[in-house]
Amino acid sequence: MGAVGAVVADRRPLRIPAFRRLWVSSIVTALGSQLTAVAVPKQIYDITGSSAYVGLTGLFGLVPLLVFGLWGGAIADTVDRRVLLLVSNIGIALAALLLWAQAFVGLDSVWVVLALLSVNQAFFAINMPTRQAVVARVVPEHLLPSAAALTGTMATFGAVFGPMLAGALLPVVGLSTLYLVDTLALVAVLWAVWKLPPLPPLSGKIRAAGLRDVLQGFRYLATQKVLLASFVVDVVAMVAGMPRALFPEMAERTFGDPPGGGTALGWLYAGIPLGALLLGLMSGWAHRIGRHGVAVAVSIGVWGLAMVGFGLAQSLWLAVFFLALGGVADMVSAIFRQAILQQATTDEMRGRMQGTFTVVVAGGPRLADMTHGWAAAAVGTSAATAGGGVLVVIGVVVAVALLPAFWRYRAPTEAKPS
Template sequence: MRIPAFRRLWISSIVTALGSQLTAVAVPKQIYDITGSSAYVGLTGLFGLVPLLVFGLWGGAIADTVDRRVLLLVTNVGIAVTALLLWAQAFAGLDSVWVVLALLSLNQAFFAVNMPTRQAVVARVVPEHLLSSAAALTGTMATFGAVFGPMLAGALLPVVGLSTLYLVDTVALVAVLWAVWRLPALPPLSGRTRRAGLRDVVMGFRYMATQKVLLASFVVDIVAMVAGMPRALFPELAERAFGDPPGGGTALGWLYAGIPLGAMALGLMSGWAHRIGRHGVAVTVAIGVWGVAMVGFGLAQSLWLAVVFLAIGGAADMVSAIFRQAILQTATTDEMRGRMQGAFTVVVAGGPRLADLTHGWAAAAAGTTVATSGGGALVIVGVVVAVVLLPAFWRYRAPTEPAPEP
């Protein structure tokens, strides 16, 4: 927090973390209100995943070849404009699933370029031995918004209506633009900017293929998120299992807040993070706990027990996220960092969106209990198989802090 550039980015994320979560609740809620189907809500995963795949990888390559400050400004403006358009369609009462999904895709395209750029900026302004602490602080603030944003959404929905949630997110993005404007210029270390093309993306994949630890960190997170993230079922569970009225209520907010609540609690106590050297072991164990928690969530019969299991899963996911981000930052060179962050964005943000699709369809076919608990069991099996096949990840240790100069 003593580093001015990081501090400004971190403080600006307080407001925007809340605003972005209002939209994250509003989109699936609006679609469920229009259709009454979790299968349609699951389509948000598909429409969010495709732009993440395309623009996440390309955006990482762009972040390695241009001034990262300028790229952050452009993409944040794009995110704000699409949030404003989401408000306009909801305010006008269009009630079109396809308009909402199209705007979601556009929003995610800008997000997919923005996220790897933002993370690559952190790696430029924070010393290497403090990157796990920076990841913990960043993750804690993101989970702060993910806890209180959904709870705020649940409280506001019956009072101000769904369209206002989109509008608040639009206004909140002004805080990010202010913080990015205050950053110094961040061109490539070579000093030469250029256009990024397909060749740059391919070079990123070739680099990743040679870095087994990085590859494994992506694989285990894909397993955890695709098999174990049940958020597409929250609107259905809130209404049919936990007693929310059709217009939305507090149960929906608590379900969305459960995972980030546990993550935030863990993040607030994350001063120990820089003392953990066995990053691969920490990630593997954390993902196993996440799987167990999702099994418990699927079997829970009361709202509060369900939230407890979600919070346990959130705490485990926070541990995994801290050390996966630290692995990525320390095991990657700066000229490849944007591309690896792009792949990280595709995995971290794309995995849950793919899970939205699979869980929505699985619940429509077999019920919510099978979709949630069965997914948690698959996480446990999948992470064990992944570590057996990629043992270098289990053995990975963090670099030590440099000795002070005499």
């Protein structure tokens, strides 16, 4: 029993009703959101036949993430977080509904798709730091790595099976239906958020958030070198090493999918989260690791090497293996970066730091969409992907050398169980 508990995911956070509601609600949305994540780049590639245009999804997703991620985190520190979750979830659902409408009527406009993607990402950027700040509020400190593992596991569950489902459904029901399923899933999650208890600021003072609050967050981050380093190494990993913008082109030209979409596309999108899901299910050891900085740095190095292997692979199943290996490394990094963030941040700054985390975690891949899309147009998909992996390895070594406090960082002793 003890040996099993040391390996499988630690389920103790699920005994907390508020966390359990958030976690259960994510089961539905984890699948639905990935259908849209596949449908948007696929629709743009179908319209244009260009990975460079697919790369524009990075730009149109990044700008609202930068603005609303930082501002949304500040709002989460000054209002009832339950109410903010409700409002932002409604906004995401409406954006998904409009994406379905434009695809259903056949507008075939890249700019309409990109504009609606921007709206979707604006509400997402408010929702994510709020949700994570709620977790840190309701889960005891020593269980935060376990909560991060459970949350990441459910997200990767959707990221594995959502793209595979999308690849299977595309030839049967058409692309617009993927958006519709996501809309229905987002509506379902509103019930779980409604059942959460009120979560006003601990000070009891609810007020509007402005630029001053955002700047206070930056000043706070500047004094927290370990937090800053955790953001820097993740930017290195994602911007240089995330090749997802190339999946539609590689599915057709490298791995033989038909033009209308097929199983290779689904497997490519599922590869990284598949590895992350397997790691999450076997994450019972996570709360016993004290050297969080070392765990993050080493896992990011492994991520870079895995992307080199993926870029050089000519077999679909070898490519999926390297993507899954990258997913394992990314999940390890995510668990300990989230634990560092939640343990080292005060509650009155937690929303703002989670907003910055959202900008980094979600914004980095969007920058990668642009850089990989344009690089592939110039040198090909293989060189763009493998070269990015090499840059990740070099970048994380340089970052650790410049920020040695991160390598030495250990979890607070009071954060670990006796």
